[in-house]
Amino acid sequence: MLQEIVRQCQRENPFAQRRLYDHFANRLYRLCRRYVKNPLETEEVLMNGFLKIFRAIGTFEYRSDDELEVWMKRIVVNEALMHLRKVRKDEWLWDDTPQEDSLPHHYTGPSAEADLHAEAIHDLILGLPDGYRTVFCLYALEGYTHKEIGTLLNISENTSKSQLSKARVALQALLVKNGYSYERK
Structure with a gap:
């Protein structure tokens, strides 16, 4: 078809x-x-x-x-x-503002009371700063490599890796802020 x-x-x-x-x-x-x-x-x-x-x-x-x-x-x-x-105008990408003072280290999944839907996850991802969200989506959702992301965004491979790491931490913070549980290891 x-x-x-x-x-x-x-x-x-x-x-x-x-x-x-x-x-x-x-x-x-x-x-x-x-x-x-x-x-x-x-x-x-x-x-x-x-x-x-x-x-x-x-x-x-x-x-x-x-x-x-x-x-x-x-x-x-x-x-x-x-x-x-x-x-x-190229200023959007690298917002290094910390999302929380103290961030958890290990996500254990939603608590029993939580009902995490795809839309809720999407909304949390939209809550990330533009640069974090862009690199996170390109890497985690679209499957681009850090080298490809660097080329697409005109940044270094290491900057891409750094932004992904910061995006994960920020997303974990957003999950905690929205009632999803984490355990420290």
Whole structure:
């Protein structure tokens, strides 16, 4: 099904473009939301991402549905990163402000009373400073290496590693602040 939609999109068929958009819009919107906090800006990033997808789909060689999704995700992630650079003028990325004075060392999972849903986790990730959140999402959720992140964000590999470490600590602090338990080891 998707293979035929891609073929039709390569012929610039607007109905096929709409079908491709409808098929992936929700997933790609959630992906954009990991990087861009403002819902209106997220919509703009998504639309710009789809414009780039439709312009570049003629060069895409369909092999599988999974490869199509990975290709589209890369375009949308790059669009979100370009948006962040433009909006924040390179000052957004490296906020080293400590999130808590004393942070726990080991997360043991939600307490019995807690009911941690994907949306709650997403909201906590959105609570991270932009730089932490960007590196965390690229590494932990998108599967980029620190070298690739460094290239994408024009930072060193070590800076990427440092930001990931700080993001994890900050996320742990947010979990504690929101009632999820930790044990020190």
